[in-house]
Amino acid sequence: MDRRKFLAYLGRSAVVLTFLGQGFAYFRALVPNTLYEPPKKFRIGYPKDYPEGITFVAKHRLFVVREGKSFWVISAICQHLGCTVNIVPPKQEVVKIKGQEYHQKWEFFCPCHGSMYYGEGTNYGGPAPRPLPWYKVDVGPDGQLVVDTNTEVDHKFRLIVENL
Numbered sequence: 001m002d003r004r005k006f007l008a009y010l011g012r013s014a015v016v017l018t019f020l021g022q023g024f025a026y027f028r029a030l031v032p033n034t035l036y037e038p039p040k041k042f043r044i045g046y047p048k049d050y051p052e053g054i055t056f057v058a059k060h061r062l063f064v065v066r067e068g069k070s071f072w073v074i075s076a077i078c079q080h081l082g083c084t085v086n087i088v089p090p091k092q093e094v095v096k097i098k099g100q101e102y103h104q105k106w107e108f109f110c111p112c113h114g115s116m117y118y119g120e121g122t123n124y125g126g127p128a129p130r131p132l133p134w135y136k137v138d139v140g141p142d143g144q145l146v147v148d149t150n151t152e153v154d155h156k157f158r159l160i161v162e163n164l
């Protein structure tokens with residue numbers, strides 16, 4: 001290979017390598033180095049530490065409801081635009097939800113735009129388009145409650161904890 005051909009080859013190689021490098025940098029920039037999303041499965045403490053009734057867990061924006069040995073978890077995130085809903089006294093103690101009578105001790109109210117939810121999470125007023133989700137809760141190996149916000153459960157779900 002003479003000098004002229006060698007230099008032309010070198011120049012073309014440099015251009016190709018430059019484009020390849022830029023292409024790699026472009027696609028690498030689409031993949032974040034760290035994931036800032038909070039974990040979807042987490043521990044929220046021991047069942048015995050939850051009092052009877054409803055408890056707001058601010059760190060995870062959810063409610064833990066305890067009735068004796070039964071536990072369930074309701075999201076506190078409004079289904080309209082994501083504000084945190086508050087527990088408020090019920091407007092009616094007995095309501096009909098899907099044809100069934102439901103006795104409620106509290107309701108949820110969103111302070112942002114006024115969405116209202118019955119005590120088991122069904123939306124009945126304001127702009128919220130759907131009920132508050134219920135999340136799967138289980139007892140982990142260390143005895144703590146483990147919530148899995150990746151898994152929504154039916155409003156009939158109950159976790160029974162025998163050894164409190």
Ligand code: FES
Nearest residue numbers: 078080081110113
């Ligand atoms: S965010 Fe709750 S009503 Fe809009």
